[in-house]
Amino acid sequence: MISIFQTLMSPPRLLPGGGAGTPRSAERAPGRVPAAPASGARERYFRLFELTTGADRETQQAAARSHLESLLSRASVSDCDLPDDPNSLPEWMSVNVASTGARYAGYLSRRHEGGPREYFASRSAALCVLRAIAPTKLVDGAWLYGTLAHAGDPLFGHLVRTYLEELGEGAPDKNHVGLYRKLLQTHQIEDWEVQPDSHFEQGAVQLALGACADEFMPEVIGFNLGYEQLPLHLLITAYELNELGIDPYYFTLHVTVDNAASGHARRAIQAAQEATSTASDPAEFWRRVRRGYALNDIGLGTTAAIEGFDLHNELLRVLGSKSAEGKFAHSDRCRIEGRTVNDWLASPDGVGGFVQALERKGWLVSGSDPADSRFWNLLHGERAQMFGVFSAYERQVVYDWIRGDTNKDGAAAPSVDNPAGDPRSVRPFHLQLRTRPGAAADLAEGLQRGLAANSEVEFDQQLASLDSPEARLAALLDQLHPSRHWTQTGLHATRLFVSAAM
Ligand SMILES: [Fe+2]
Ligand SMILES: [Fe+2]
Known part of the structure; x- marks a missing residue:
């Protein structure tokens, strides 16, 4: 393997600075950031997600910096549950862990006594929440990206x-x-990118912290x-996903990791304590840690996404999302209450009226068996007129809506590949090629192996062609960026970085 860090310079220490400082007595109570009206978060998120270089990177960083400053300036107006003294962090964590444990035990006993699921009444509810929180989960860890440049400095060890x-x-399988x-x-669920701004606020904050870590290190630590x-929601989400036959591994992994x-x-506490104690002005440093802590409350959190789910609204959204193409796809012979489908679908706002008309005509009947539903039979089955128009998730929403209260059993909507609707046999979308059994999987795996091998060799050659450790480190850091680390090359680069840095 190429030796990356042969003469890697340790960058200057940034943690202990902490600015001019404010006397503790003059500190305002830092804490939760009040909800901001969502605006431009989605655009900000994708701009930060792109790996830019040179002047573009500086422009992105400047924009991220001013956005963070604006959020942080509002972060000190309400209260914060962090202790005043970082030495008390272990007790603070123990109290939180005990409280989460007690509430989870209460949840389990309600469930064992026959209580219903408390987060996901139906399978659609669970999948809709996975979609809602996708922008945040798909940049998991991004707030720490900027600490990588300080690998080798013990002060950054826990964060790196x-x-x-x-x-x-x-x-x-662990990324x-x-x-x-x-x-x-x-x-x-591959249309998560089209969700409203509020879904991107939290991810945009995480990307911004990762992009500007050197200026906001206390906030990154906070x-x-x-x-x-x-959090309690992680435990309950994992429990209920498992019950619904939806792989909970992403969530159970976080319970252990x-x-x-x-x-x-524990590492987060150690990082905060070590950095604060070595800061030139520990009081000011800690004030900034608390401000950064408050950024966790920005945007739509998991609990809010769970509480915000409404099956009827989701049905309207799904049908509305089809209206752009659907309004040109139906012939004039398709009429509901005398109006053509094209006419009903002419604007997304017309979808609510269209659904009511379908209900009046008996095409969509809530609380009925989907097998008897004219609308469902348009979507389901290889010869169905709208076969392939709706994704598995979207069909699940329609299926659950038609089933009404019986959807509480969490059954998966049947599909061509999964006619019985058994949740455990839902196959990944990318393997649904219609060739001999096993051929698609073999092909996909073979292609993957080939691509991985090529990209790894190419990356190794690129590294070998660079003549300074700084250039090699920069090439590695690009691959460990939130937009890339999960790709084949990114994973390979991560393994190189780990073996050199740890
Ligand atoms: Fe994570
Ligand atoms: Fe983590």
């Missing part, structure tokens, strides 16, 4: 290690973003402190 573990240290991408692919603690005894939660 945490980032590399988010990347699964280069193992494809958190890769796992989430697979989850979305399996359930054909954000990390909040994000890596074990983020654990308080030795995992990311």
Whole structure:
């Protein structure tokens, strides 16, 4: 293997600075950031997600910096549950862990006594939440990206290690973003990018912290402190996904990786304590850690996504999303209550009226068996007129809506590949090629292996052609960027980085 860090210079230490400082007595109570009106978050997210270089990178960083400054200036107006003294962080964490444990025990006892699922009433509800939080989950760990440039400096050790573990240290089946991408692919939730701004606020903050870590290191440390603690929703989400036959591994992995005894939660505390104690002005440093902690509350969180789910609204959204193409796809003979389907679908706002008309005409009947539904039979089956128009997730929404209260059993909608609707036999979308059994999987695996081998060799050659350790480090860091680390080359580069840096 190429030796990357032969003469790697340790960059200047940035942690202990902490600015001019404010006397503790003059500190305002830092804490939660009030909800901001969503605007431009989606655009900001994708601009930061692109790996830019040179002047473009500086422009992106300047924009990220001013956005963070604006959020942080509002972060000190309400209260914060972090202790005043970083030495009290272990007790603070123990209290939180005990409280989460007690609430989870309460949840389990309600379930064992026959209580219903409390997060996901139906399978659609669970899948819709996975879609809603995708923009955040697909940049998991991004807030720590900027710490990589300080690998080798013991003061950054916990943060660098945490980032590399988010990347699964280069193992494809442990890379958190890769796992989430697979989850979305399996359930054909691939239109997460079109969601409203509020869904991108949190991910954009994480990308911004990663892009500007050197200027906002105390805030990065504070954000990390909040994000890596074990929340109740992680435990309940994993439990209920498992019950619904939806792979909970992404969530169960976080229960173990983020654990308080030795995992990311503990590392986050150690990083905060070590950095604060060595800062030139510990009080000011800690004030900024608390401001960064408050950034965890920006945007749509998992609990809000769960509470915001409404099956009827999701049905309207799914049908509305088809209206752009659908309005040109139907012949004039398709009429509901005298109006052509094209006319009903002429504007997305017309979808609500269209659904009511379908209900009045008996095409869509809530609380009925989908097998008897004219609308469902248009979507389901290889010879169905709208076969292939709706993704597996979208068909699930229609299926659950038609079934009404019986959807509480969490059954998967039947499909051509899964006629019985058995949730455990849902196959990943990308393997649904119609060739001899096993051929598609063999082909996909063979292609993957070939591509991986090529890209790894190419990357090794690129590294070998660079004549300075700084250039080699820069090439590696590009591959470990949030937009790339989950690719074949990114995983390979991560393994190189891990073997050189740890
Ligand atoms: Fe993670
Ligand atoms: Fe983590």
